[in-house]
Amino acid sequence: MSTLLRPAPVGALPLDSSPSRRRRRYLWRALGYLALGVAAVGILMPFYWMVMSSLKTNNEVFTIPIQWWPSDPVWSNYADIWAKSEMTTWLGNTVLLAAAVTLLQVFTGSFAAYGFAKVRFPGRNALFLAYIGTLAVPWQSYMIPQFVLMSKFQLTDTLWSIIALQAFGPLGVFLMKQFYDSIPDELIDAARIDGMSEYGIYRRIMLPLSVPALASLSLITLVTTWNDFLGPLLYLRSPDVWTIQIGLKSFISQYNAEYALIMTGSVLSVLPIVVIFLLGQRYFVEGVATTGLKG
Template sequence: MTATRLTTPHAPLTITGPVNPEPGRRVTSRGWRLVGYLALVLAVAALLLPFYWMVMSSLKTNSDVFTIPIKWVPDTLVWRNYIDIWQRSDMTTWLKNTLLLSVLVTLLQVFTGSFAAYGFARIRFPGRNLLFLAYIGTIAVPWQSYMIPQFILMSKLHLSNTLWAIVALQAFGAFGVFLMKQFYETIPEELSESARVDGLSEFGIYRRIMLPLSRPALASLTLLTFVTTWNDYLGPLIYLRSPELRTIQLGLRTFISQYNAEYALIMTGSVLSVLPVAVIFLLGQRHFVEGIASTGLKG
């Protein structure tokens, strides 16, 4: 704040007001902002460039996929590739199995993760913190260390070579419990106390209060679980041996081994495997960002 003194015929007039920022500082700030925007644009372009090349390659002939220099836009769009991939492969079965596994595993993980997280966040019992730390500590254990015991267990239960083996192994996840617990702790506990005074049970509090308020976190967990299950390759490779049980990842691998020179069709299959995940991510992007941003903030 500065004061400016003006002289009038009658008396001096003092005007007090904010000082405008210096023009040089404003130009510098605007310049750095433009540099930041340019860096973000370049980062996005570098990230999307491989996907663009994959989509364009799916619309080329085999001889045009790996040409030098690269043809970023094909001379003729070969839409026939998207028909040939369905005729030469069992794409319908692959997509159906992958979608079934992804939906079932996502629903179970969202339910079990949110339900267990409510117990850790709101129920008081001896050893709660120690049990939670031990459960979360399993995230640091590599899956390869207990992969063989799991396979033996599934074989003993006669679930090997069935889709239920994948569902049973992935129905529970420590990451989902951690994510939901962190979000539940941002919800004021006074809401739960008021509900208990009114006679609402713990399950009723979980269903009527906690779940509606935790939609952003649920959306984040749903998206992450769906994408992880959809892109899983090693799990189906170990447990699913029958051709009619193959997922999209296993199916594309067998297709590549049979048609290793059909580069355009391989790119077409890759586009079809990525497209559902991209659509779901775009639809749930706002809730995903909101859930990740608000998780871990206590208020």
């Protein structure tokens, strides 16, 4: 025992701090940073090419070899797209649709998740598994019945069709339930003993404690709705209800395509999402890191 507790000689290096081991550790760390840098360049390269293509003429977009920087930037593309298209209408429809779907999904997802996580009723686990199991069903398998249903309600060719179909989502319920499971049941039981109703507990306790998870769900839903193409393509036929993703296809005709304006519109469609993500990045990372932790 005395040998095990004997202090190391003064000036001696621990085994983990030997020069060779430290060099190997620094080498692996440098290789890791290099791999992350290469991956980051590969991910950001298409976005860089999109921005640079928005500053080219239509014939220069697909020139060989690729021009990574336009010789004469065409800044007028950002003015021409507003003059040649209904960009204001498309952006307005997209903002309205994304905001409505996000608010509804956050409300319905968090409200249903509270019931599954903190309210005890017969068949709760079976109902939750059945609801979450719909995530495994591809949308293409039931989009025709949905279209028939929307046609019966005369909601096709309106934004209400997209809002009605996307107001509820199992992914939001799953994410919020995982977060609510980490909140102690003793806190909820104490509020019930004090006479607070289930609606009061949800509004005054659960929602304030779940801001990071709500931010994560909001960002995921907003990006998904903003970038949705197939849904609006099926239901929105009139140009005055098009979203920006559907509106960009109007620059493609049977015999020609205005690629420079398509890239310009793509930049304008991506820019709001980038700004929103940068503003909410802290809450998004915190929500993803805490979702699923129980304790």
